[in-house]
Amino acid sequence: MLFDRQTYIKRRQTLREKIGNGLIIFIGNNNSPCNYPANGYTFRQDSSFLYFFGQHREGLAGVIEADTGKEWLLGDDIDIEDIIWTGFVPSVSELASESGVQNSAPMSELKKLVDKYHSKGKPVHFLPPYRYDTMIQIADLLDMHPLLTRKNASVRLIRAVVDMRSVKSPAEIEEIERAMAIGYKMHTAAMKACKPGVTEKYIGGLIDGIAASYGCKTSFNSIVTMHGEIFHGDPSLKPLEDGRLLLCDAGAETVGNYCSDNTRTMPVNGRFSPRQRDIYSIVEACHDLVIEKARPGVKWLDMHLDVCRLMTDRLKELDLMKGDTEEAVQAGAHAMFLQHGLGHMMGMDVHDMENLGQVFVGFDDEVRPSEQFGTNCLRCGRRIQPGWILTDEPGIYFIPALIDKWKSEGMHREFLNYDKIEEYRDFGGIRIEDDILITEKGCRVLGEQTIPYHPDDVEAFMAGE
Numbered sequence: 001m002l003f004d005r006q007t008y009i010k011r012r013q014t015l016r017e018k019i020g021n022g023l024i025i026f027i028g029n030n031n032s033p034c035n036y037p038a039n040g041y042t043f044r045q046d047s048s049f050l051y052f053f054g055q056h057r058e059g060l061a062g063v064i065e066a067d068t069g070k071e072w073l074l075g076d077d078i079d080i081e082d083i084i085w086t087g088f089v090p091s092v093s094e095l096a097s098e099s100g101v102q103n104s105a106p107m108s109e110l111k112k113l114v115d116k117y118h119s120k121g122k123p124v125h126f127l128p129p130y131r132y133d134t135m136i137q138i139a140d141l142l143d144m145h146p147l148l149t150r151k152n153a154s155v156r157l158i159r160a161v162v163d164m165r166s167v168k169s170p171a172e173i174e175e176i177e178r179a180m181a182i183g184y185k186m187h188t189a190a191m192k193a194c195k196p197g198v199t200e201k202y203i204g205g206l207i208d209g210i211a212a213s214y215g216c217k218t219s220f221n222s223i224v225t226m227h228g229e230i231f232h233g234d235p236s237l238k239p240l241e242d243g244r245l246l247l248c249d250a251g252a253e254t255v256g257n258y259c260s261d262n263t264r265t266m267p268v269n270g271r272f273s274p275r276q277r278d279i280y281s282i283v284e285a286c287h288d289l290v291i292e293k294a295r296p297g298v299k300w301l302d303m304h305l306d307v308c309r310l311m312t313d314r315l316k317e318l319d320l321m322k323g324d325t326e327e328a329v330q331a332g333a334h335a336m337f338l339q340h341g342l343g344h345m346m347g348m349d350v351h352d353m354e355n356l357g358q359v360f361v362g363f364d365d366e367v368r369p370s371e372q373f374g375t376n377c378l379r380c381g382r383r384i385q386p387g388w389i390l391t392d393e394p395g396i397y398f399i400p401a402l403i404d405k406w407k408s409e410g411m412h413r414e415f416l417n418y419d420k421i422e423e424y425r426d427f428g429g430i431r432i433e434d435d436i437l438i439t440e441k442g443c444r445v446l447g448e449q450t451i452p453y454h455p456d457d458v459e460a461f462m463a464g465e
């Protein structure tokens with residue numbers, strides 16, 4: 001386990017107090033087959049299960065009786081046939097005792113425990129499942145259609161888990177710092193390897209291998225692409241071209257499952273062209289504005305909109321936008337260039353707790369999600385708090401399909417200079433992403449070493465200076 005048993009005992013006790021009554025169940029993840037059952041995807045435990053029970057084995061479930069505090073860890077012990085293939089695995093009762101859980105039982109007992117509550121109409125709290133096998137498990141336990149399990153999840157449990165997981169403890173921050181240190185090695189290796197003729201895949205493989213060589217996995221599929229305007233651009237076998245930019249968005253996830261998430265955009269030939277530097281310096285200024293302004297109590301939605309205003313002002317200087325900045329941002333015209341949100345929470349999941357529903361994680365009664373194109377991708381809008389970790393990831397993207405669509409519709413013509421934008425249609429995209437911890441008075445950029453991002457620093461680093 002990543003932390004000592006007391007940490008998990010205390011977390012479950014806090015949760016129980018928040019929930020008050022009913023049965024709380026956490027279904028851990030099962031192995032997930034890739035192309036046949038014995039050939040699986042890399043196992044990844046469910047983050048909330050891990051947060052409260054700390055165990056990485058597949059096929060477990062954790063149960064807490066909120067009223068009494070009685071707890072169970074459920075799962076099936078392996079037999080000799082399994083041992084032949086997998087070697088020794090601790091018994092479920094040993095795992096339970098390691099996690100400070102008094103009772104253990106085979107998985108078949110779960111239905112009986114749930115029935116005691118369900119048959120009497122007492123609440124059974126579960127989180128919204130995101131894997132279909134878990135949906136089926138919950139559906140079987142509670143006699144509902146598997147596809148209804150997300151909708152029927154316990155809002156009380158979601159809110160309690162979000163409350164607890166949003167604020168990172170010093171020990172969690174330390175683990176995230178370990179992920180940041182590997183992320184630094186990944187990103188600086190990408191910068192060193194970036195040269196005309198090298199393929200995107202090579203760089204992708206190189207950085208994924210660095211994560212693996214430190215016992216980590218990547219916190220999501222690494223994005224390594226000359227088409228930075230494609231948000232989730234998988235690395236291709238294309239050789240890097242002189243004169244283009246390479247966007248690398250990647251992070252490490254430690255063995256204990258805490259993440260890093262950084263993006264750097266670099267000139268393939270090691271030198272930004274004046275046009276690339278112009279756009280880059282806007283993204284840099286937006287990124288730095290967040291570091292200057294983020295502090296407890298600030299609405300993250302306002303931070304996003306401040307970034308959009310600065311971006312609009314600076315794009316007006318380049319003749320790409322025009323008109324009144326405030327009106328342009330209110331109308332959403334800046335979303336021609338920035339189509340995603342400023343940043344998301346990060347922790348055990350790179351998009352922390354996104355499986356619980358962004359409306360619970362990033363919004364509240366005061367700040368509701370926007371429906372406007374662009375701002376509707378903001379995954380967090382509410383007032384930020386000490387102990388939260390958020391990404392600061394502004395970007396500017398020239399998406400040919402979006403340019404064509406908006407131009408043909410005459411969209412935001414009063415704020416967008418389409419003739420000028422056309423000159424950039426093959427530009428690609430730039431994003432700079434760092435992870436910040438909200439402190440009592442402001443914020444701290446995570447990572448002991450800064451992955452170079454000021455344009456002169458990027459060039460000097462790539463030149464080996």
Ligand code: GLY
Nearest residue numbers: 220223249261393
């Ligand atoms: N690539 C995931 C993110 O940066 O949000």
Ligand code: MN
Nearest residue numbers: 249261262433
């Ligand atoms: Mn990222």
Ligand code: MN
Nearest residue numbers: 261391393433
């Ligand atoms: Mn991110």
